[in-house]
Amino acid sequence: MSGLSRGTGALSASPPVALTIAGSDSGGAAGIAADLTTFAAHGVHGACVVTAVTAQDTTGVRDVHAVPTANVEAQLAAVLDDLTVAAVKTGMLGTAQAVVSLSEAWGARSRSRPPLVVDPVLVATSGAVLGGEEVRRAYVEHLLPLATVVTPNRDEARALTGHDGRPEELAALLTELGPAVVVTGGDPEASGLCTDWLAIPGGDPVPLTHPAVVTRNDHGTGCTYSAALAAQLARGADLTAAARAAAAYTTRQLTLSQTWTLGRGRGPIAHTGGTV
Ligand SMILES: Nc1ncnc2c1ncn2[C@@H]1O[C@H](COP(=O)(O)OP(=O)(O)O)[C@@H](O)[C@H]1O
Ligand SMILES: Cc1ncc(COP(=O)(O)OP(=O)(O)O)c(N)n1
Numbered sequence: 001m002s003g004l005s006r007g008t009g010a011l012s013a014s015p016p017v018a019l020t021i022a023g024s025d026s027g028g029a030a031g032i033a034a035d036l037t038t039f040a041a042h043g044v045h046g047a048c049v050v051t052a053v054t055a056q057d058t059t060g061v062r063d064v065h066a067v068p069t070a071n072v073e074a075q076l077a078a079v080l081d082d083l084t085v086a087a088v089k090t091g092m093l094g095t096a097q098a099v100v101s102l103s104e105a106w107g108a109r110s111r112s113r114p115p116l117v118v119d120p121v122l123v124a125t126s127g128a129v130l131g132g133e134e135v136r137r138a139y140v141e142h143l144l145p146l147a148t149v150v151t152p153n154r155d156e157a158r159a160l161t162g163h164d165g166r167p168e169e170l171a172a173l174l175t176e177l178g179p180a181v182v183v184t185g186g187d188p189e190a191s192g193l194c195t196d197w198l199a200i201p202g203g204d205p206v207p208l209t210h211p212a213v214v215t216r217n218d219h220g221t222g223c224t225y226s227a228a229l230a231a232q233l234a235r236g237a238d239l240t241a242a243a244r245a246a247a248a249y250t251t252r253q254l255t256l257s258q259t260w261t262l263g264r265g266r267g268p269i270a271h272t273g274g275t276v
Contacts (some may be wrong), residue, residue, distance in 0.1 A: 005245050015045045016234040017083050020227065021051035021076065021102065022091030022121075023064075023130070028269030030056075030124070030220035031091055035227040036273035046165075047083055049075040052094035054130075058219055058263030061128035065230035066094045069101050076105055083176075087234035089117040089226050090143070096134035103142035115233040118147040118179070119226035125219050125266050136160065140177065147179040149239060151226045158184045168207070171199035171248035172251050184225060188212030198243050206240070210247050213254040224269055226248045 020035035030049050039046035051072050055063040079085065093099050106116065120139045122131040131139075136159055144150055144160070152160055157170040165173075167183040174181040180201065186194040194212045199205040228249040232242035256273035
């Protein structure tokens with residue numbers, strides 16, 4: 001045996017790499033924290049491009065610092081120049097400039113592009129606005145047409161379409177921009193069920209229904225779902241299987257954190273409980 005320690009574990013193949021482009025949540029519930037821990041739970045190596053730094057806890061968002069666009073671009077170039085990325089997800093992008101810059105960088109890539117999951121973060125659970133009207137418009141005009149799949153919750157789907165229809169109608173409308181769509185959520189307290197609507201361009205929207213978890217600890221749920229979806233795609237799942245698996249994973253994390261008491265407000269969803 002040489003002087004080098006070989007460790008005790010079996011040799012393993014390199015994991016797939018997923019990249020999150022998102023903001024940080026100082027409370028560790030949403031954003032980059034949720035994404036990287038969710039990637040890890042799926043056996044996927046996580047790279048990250050930080051777009052915004054939020055001073056945030058379980059009760060709300062106190063401050064937002066947008067990372068300068070030139071630095072966001074440099075982070076993205078560093079990751080893509082070096083790592084073979086199998087899937088990308090975007091979360092809070094924060095400014096219209098960041099949305100446009102990312103769209104241009106993505107559109108300009110000549111090599112094959114991995115699946116791009118866009119979680120169009122506009123508003124947090126606490127009601128804090130994380131992306132205003134200019135950001136909304138930039139998503140619609142620039143980024144959504146480049147996405148593989150977009151994962152708005154019902155409020156975001158209404159905002160993006162400018163319509164107040166049923167979620168399956170909103171999902172179908174958004175596919176007209178090009179991507180597949182999962183409109184997430186539902187009315188868990190009323191029905192005991194959550195129904196996400198998956199629409200693939202050219203097909204009829206399909207309901208994906210699962211039991212609802214009654215919990216106050218749901219901060220970071222949308223981030224966790226979209227990160228799990230990206231991780232599944234990085235592992236090679238097809239979109240329908242990935243959407244089902246991501247919802248199952250998210251439900252399991254909500255169940256695990258159901259009895260937690262962390263913070264004074266909407267506590268964090270668990271991120272890495274159980275195995276995938
Ligand atoms: N109470 C709940 N019980 C089980 N699943 C849930 C619950 N709330 C949301 N989900 C699921 O979590 C995922 C993210 O949805 P959603 O909560 O709409 O995101 P966001 O946090 O962006 O509003 C979806 O698959 C949705 O069905
Ligand atoms: C930095 C940051 N990014 C995203 C969100 C929104 O999180 P999300 O999981 O969509 O939903 P909430 O549970 O926060 O509504 C955030 N709050 N912060």
